[in-house]
Amino acid sequence: MPRAGTGTGGINMLLDISRGALRYSPIAILLIVWELLGATGLISRQMLPGLGEIFGELVAAVVSGDLLYNCARSLMRAGSGLLCAVVVGIVAGLLMASFRPLRLLINPIVQIFYPMPKSALIPVVMIWLGLGDASKILLIFLGCLLPVVVGTYNGARGINPFMIWSARSLGASKLEVIHEIVLPGAMPEILNGVRTALAFSFILMVSSEFLIATDGVGYMISSLGDGGIYPAMFAVIFFVAGIGFLADRIYAAFARRQLAWREA
Amino acid sequence: MATVQATSRGSLKAKRATPRIAPDRLVDITVQAGVIVVLCLAWEFGARVGAINPFLLPSLSDVLARIWADAMSGTVFVDLGLTLYRTLAGFLIAAALGIPIGVLMARSATVRWFFDPLISVGFPMPKIAFLPIFILWFDIYDTSKIIMVTFSCFFPIVAATYAGTTGQDKWPIWSARALGAREHEILWEVRLPLALPQILTGLQVALPVGMITTIVTEMLMGGRGVGGSMIMAGRFADSVGVFAGIVEIVFLGFAVVRSLEMLRARLLVWHPEARK
Numbered sequence: 001m002p003r004a005g006t007g008t009g010g011i012n013m014l015l016d017i018s019r020g021a022l023r024y025s026p027i028a029i030l031l032i033v034w035e036l037l038g039a040t041g042l043i044s045r046q047m048l049p050g051l052g053e054i055f056g057e058l059v060a061a062v063v064s065g066d067l068l069y070n071c072a073r074s075l076m077r078a079g080s081g082l083l084c085a086v087v088v089g090i091v092a093g094l095l096m097a098s099f100r101p102l103r104l105l106i107n108p109i110v111q112i113f114y115p116m117p118k119s120a121l122i123p124v125v126m127i128w129l130g131l132g133d134a135s136k137i138l139l140i141f142l143g144c145l146l147p148v149v150v151g152t153y154n155g156a157r158g159i160n161p162f163m164i165w166s167a168r169s170l171g172a173s174k175l176e177v178i179h180e181i182v183l184p185g186a187m188p189e190i191l192n193g194v195r196t197a198l199a200f201s202f203i204l205m206v207s208s209e210f211l212i213a214t215d216g217v218g219y220m221i222s223s224l225g226d227g228g229i230y231p232a233m234f235a236v237i238f239f240v241a242g243i244g245f246l247a248d249r250i251y252a253a254f255a256r257r258q259l260a261w262r263e264a
Numbered sequence: 265m266a267t268v269q270a271t272s273r274g275s276l277k278a279k280r281a282t283p284r285i286a287p288d289r290l291v292d293i294t295v296q297a298g299v300i301v302v303l304c305l306a307w308e309f310g311a312r313v314g315a316i317n318p319f320l321l322p323s324l325s326d327v328l329a330r331i332w333a334d335a336m337s338g339t340v341f342v343d344l345g346l347t348l349y350r351t352l353a354g355f356l357i358a359a360a361l362g363i364p365i366g367v368l369m370a371r372s373a374t375v376r377w378f379f380d381p382l383i384s385v386g387f388p389m390p391k392i393a394f395l396p397i398f399i400l401w402f403d404i405y406d407t408s409k410i411i412m413v414t415f416s417c418f419f420p421i422v423a424a425t426y427a428g429t430t431g432q433d434k435w436p437i438w439s440a441r442a443l444g445a446r447e448h449e450i451l452w453e454v455r456l457p458l459a460l461p462q463i464l465t466g467l468q469v470a471l472p473v474g475m476i477t478t479i480v481t482e483m484l485m486g487g488r489g490v491g492g493s494m495i496m497a498g499r500f501a502d503s504v505g506v507f508a509g510i511v512e513i514v515f516l517g518f519a520v521v522r523s524l525e526m527l528r529a530r531l532l533v534w535h536p537e538a539r540k
Contacts (some may be wrong), residue, residue, distance in 0.1 A: 026378045027385065047401060108296040109303070112514060115521035117475035120491065120513040122483060123498030123506045128320055202390035203473075207480040210395070211495065218393075222484075225396040233396060241389040248388030 049231040058235035067220070067239060074216040075243075077133055078205040081140025085201075086194055089145050093152025094178055094186075110149060118143035118200065119207055126212050136208045136216075143204045144197035151193020155186025188262070191255040198251055202244045322504045330508040339493070343509075344516055346489040350406065351478045351520070354413025355471055362418050362470075363463060366425025367455070379422070387419040392480055404485040409478065416477040417470035424466020428459030461535060464528045471524055475517060490516070 031051060038048045061067035096103045121139055129135035159182060167177050183190075209218025217240050224233040304324055310316040311323035318326075334340040368375040395412055402408035432455060440454045456463075482491025490513050497505025532538050 022377075024381045026381050030382070104292060104295040105299055108299045112300070112518065115472065115517040116510075116514045117472060117479050117517055119476045119479040119483070120494060120510060122480075123494045124510060126498050127501070127503050127506055199388070199390070200476075203392050203476060203480075206390055206393045207395075207476075207484075210480070210484055221393065221396055225400065230400065237393050237397060240393040244390040244393070245385060245388045 046230060049234055053231045054234045054238070057232040058239060061232065061235060061239075067217075067236065070215055070217050070220045071239070071243065074205050074209060074218065077136045077216070078140055078201045081137045081204075082144050082197060082201040084137075084141045085144035085197055086148055088141075089148025089193070089197075090152050090183075090190060092145075093149045093190075094156055094182060096149070096153050097156030097186075098174070098178055098182065106149075110146060110153075114146050114150060118204060122208055122211055125208075131212050131214065135212065136205070139208050140201050140204050143200045147196040147200065148190070148193045151189045151191075151196070152186055155189030155193075156182045158189070159185040188259060191258060195248070195251060195255065198247060199244075202247070206240060319501075319503050322507055326504050327507045327511055330504050331511060334508065339488075340512060342488055343490045343493050344512060347475075347478055347482065347491065347513075348516065348520070350409050350413060350481070350489065351471075351474050354410045354478070355417050355467075355474045357410070358414045358417035358421055358470060358474070359467060361414070362421030362466075363425050366422045366463075367429050367451070367459075369422070369426045370429035383419060383422055383426075387423055391416045391419075392477060395481060395484065399485065404487075409481040409485065412481050413474045413477050417474045420469040420473065421463075421466045424469070425459065425463050428462030428466075429455055432458050461532060461537065464524075464531065468521075468524055468528070471520065472517070475520065479513070 034048065035051055037043045038045055038050050058067075092106060096106050118139070121142055125135040125139045125142075129138060163181050163185065164177055167181050172180065205216070206218040206221075209216040210222045213219040217236060221233055221236050221240070224230075224236060307321065308324040311318045311321055311326075331340060365375070365379060369379050370376070391412075394415065398408045398412050398415070402411055436454050436458065437450060440450050445453065478489075479491035479494075482489035483495040486492050486496070490509050494506055494509035494513075497503075497509065529538060
């Protein structure tokens, strides 16, 4: 009995692995093409370093602690900017949806600044706060704020008014309604807005570090590039891309759990 | 009797409905316009009175005077034109690649097999990190900027198109087939219109991303364009120049995003969403 169980388990695992291998084989194909282009000399090694070399540089950068230190610095900035944006954005969006005077006050500001590409603020925060952490945190905060505000506002406005009226008639205060009805009801759109903000936080983190920084992964990439140490530059770029990918995946799992109580 | 009452009540409602909504909206619009005017005045006089350090926030009139001077010498139009050209060129190439690939992914298992993992891995990555690679490969001029913008815009467009064209309602397609439509006719007349709302949403996600990317590439590589001029002004501590760039970019972003919204409304006149 246990042998049969492990047997089918083994076969299932083999099937899973081969299915996964088939699914991700295009990535392997691209990597092989990458290697071949370099190995045959069609593209110079300078332009397209070998994968082994890149991996070696990645390991070296991790072991020396350089990469992890810079990564922690970057993520600290992105995280604090994003966190402030989420808190302020959700509160502002809920208030906008619940109180008309505030809506009239905030809406025109949101309308004007929402379509503006937030990377244009990089020189502004540089003038305001210099080259330190504060300027990048402010930039990420401002860049992530509006997607959260707009998501929360749209989610809160889309709630069936009968729910709010019912809660009110059952004696809920306005704040209780916001907390018990509006916030959970708007949650899917809030989570969507935060996901957009998460992507923006990475874009702004890396691009602000390219331009104004003395540490962080973006600074590492641009200084390695300026120094012509291309294998290491590729290694850090792939590492950053992987971190961004992981952050999105973790967030998606978190969002699914948050919405587990909703039907379907 | 009942009908008379009903019609009279109906007409009463209709009569009251129009003037009743209008003042409400009028108040909305005036208050919101008022907010903008007050903000502009606060900006202008905050700097003049000395509440705000004029270096940190130069007064609005100084900024507008700078834009006017630059407009007279033509640099504003060169900057805005270059930024717009790079954004739109990259965006349109991404759409020209992304929409067909998205449709093919929904139609062909081979194409899906090849692109699905690449897109699910590539979509959430911060594409801007790859910018130094594109600089290395394609130098610092327009080519690498436009390719970078294309690369950033491609993923949202292809993902939205694939989501829109896959799992479509079978009845309209069967009906078209029963009426004798050929495959390519079904594609143009049924599948693409059914997917159009989602494709447009993908484009609306991609365009702001493309603008962010354009500005960053310009800032990083220098040269003309709004981003390049702004970072130059920032490096020389020319705060009037920086804010002139901000005002220009707010206008450009607003115009571009609004045009795409208008295009959506125009293309989806037939769709239930237009009735709202």
